[in-house]
Amino acid sequence: MAKIAFIGLGNMGGPMAANLAKAQHHVTAFDLSDSAVAAAVEKGAHKAATAAEAVKGAEVVVTMLPAGKHVREVYEKDVLPNIGKGVLLIDCSTIDVDSARHVAALAAKAGLEMIDAPVSGGVGGATAGTLTFMVGGGDAAFAKAKPILEKMGKNIVHAGASGNGQAAKICNNMILGVSMVAVSEAFMLAKRLGLDAQKMFDVVSTSSGSCWSLVNYCPVPGPVPASPANRDYQPGFTAAMMLKDLMLAQQAASAAGASTPLGAEAAQLFSLFVNSGNAAKDFSGIVRMLDGK
Numbered sequence: 502m503a504k505i506a507f508i509g510l511g512n513m514g515g516p517m518a519a520n521l522a523k524a525q526h527h528v529t530a531f532d533l534s535d536s537a538v539a540a541a542v543e544k545g546a547h548k549a550a551t552a553a554e555a556v557k558g559a560e561v562v563v564t565m566l567p568a569g570k571h572v573r574e575v576y577e578k579d580v581l582p583n584i585g586k587g588v589l590l591i592d593c594s595t596i597d598v599d600s601a602r603h604v605a606a607l608a609a610k611a612g613l614e615m616i617d618a619p620v621s622g623g624v625g626g627a628t629a630g631t632l633t634f635m636v637g638g639g640d641a642a643f644a645k646a647k648p649i650l651e652k653m654g655k656n657i658v659h660a661g662a663s664g665n666g667q668a669a670k671i672c673n674n675m676i677l678g679v680s681m682v683a684v685s686e687a688f689m690l691a692k693r694l695g696l697d698a699q700k701m702f703d704v705v706s707t708s709s710g711s712c713w714s715l716v717n718y719c720p721v722p723g724p725v726p727a728s729p730a731n732r733d734y735q736p737g738f739t740a741a742m743m744l745k746d747l748m749l750a751q752q753a754a755s756a757a758g759a760s761t762p763l764g765a766e767a768a769q770l771f772s773l774f775v776n777s778g779n780a781a782k783d784f785s786g787i788v789r790m791l792d793g794k
């Protein structure tokens with residue numbers, strides 16, 4: 502089994518590291534939050550006091566960090582200066598394509614293989630080990646990483662060269678942001694028309710309006726017991742993270758000359774939601790803003 506350094510043990514990284522430890526890998530874990538490290542140790546990981554200490558002697562490094570600036574900083578300052586040849590680098594964070602390609606180029610310059618491997622499936626998928634991984638990088642790195650990723654996920658897709666995993670991810674999350682707004686609007690319209698939320702769910706979940714935002718992550722309490730709506734919109738996936746991803750999609754669309762008017766509208770709505778004090782709420786809480794609350 503491999504010696505794996507895992508950096509970033511938040512809502513997603515925590516359960517992902519736990520699944521690697523459960524699969525008998527030797528996981529050394531680091532996060533800026535002591536309580537996140539303690540939780541990982543409880544699930545079988547070994548504690549590191551710094552990121553540099555975590556990567557010493559590792560064969561594989563996995564990172565699950567908030568955004569591109571964190572990934573650049575951790576690889577530039579902590580990871581790359583402290584590892585030897587032959588270490589495989591896997592960044593699972595959702596970040597901008599440029600940062601992903603920048604860090605992969607630094608790794609290549611140091612003679613190291615790196616993949617961007619962002620995920621879909623949320624905290625539920627991270628915990629159950631059923632995430633979808635979308636991977637950008639070379640064939641050899643992908644082949645090496647696959648058995649590790651299979652301990653954390655069910656669908657592992659090689660999306661192409663470095664950065665293409667991130668490209669797939671921002672396209673997916675643009676759909677997610679738009680569909681969550683659409684589902685939320687429909688529930689609020691139903692409410693005002695006197696249609697019960699459960700009845701609406703029963704109809705739409707088996708009709709042509711069905712989608713992941715409705716069936717797995719229903720934004721109103723009741724129909725889907727595991728959804729954050731049933732626990733006062735505790736994340737889950739924060740509204741701040743959704744806004745980050747929608748902004749990444751808008752930047753990419755602008756750079757590539759793609760027309761994404763609904764993506765732009767969703768970015769505006771999540772910006773309003775986040776800036777009215779809801780950054781740390783689950784993104785499905787946008788239903789409350791659309792309800793006028």
Ligand code: NAD
Nearest residue numbers: 509510511512513514532533566567594595623624737738
């Ligand atoms: P989170 O905020 O819960 O976790 C991030 C962790 O990184 C935190 O524990 C933080 O302390 C740690 N961290 C930040 N800077 C660090 C550093 N320099 N060194 C060590 N640790 C550091 O976020 P999350 O929800 O776990 O999301 C992580 C990534 O996964 C994001 O890029 C997000 O977009 C993506 N993602 C999240 C979900 C989800 O449902 N939460 C789903 C898919 C993808």
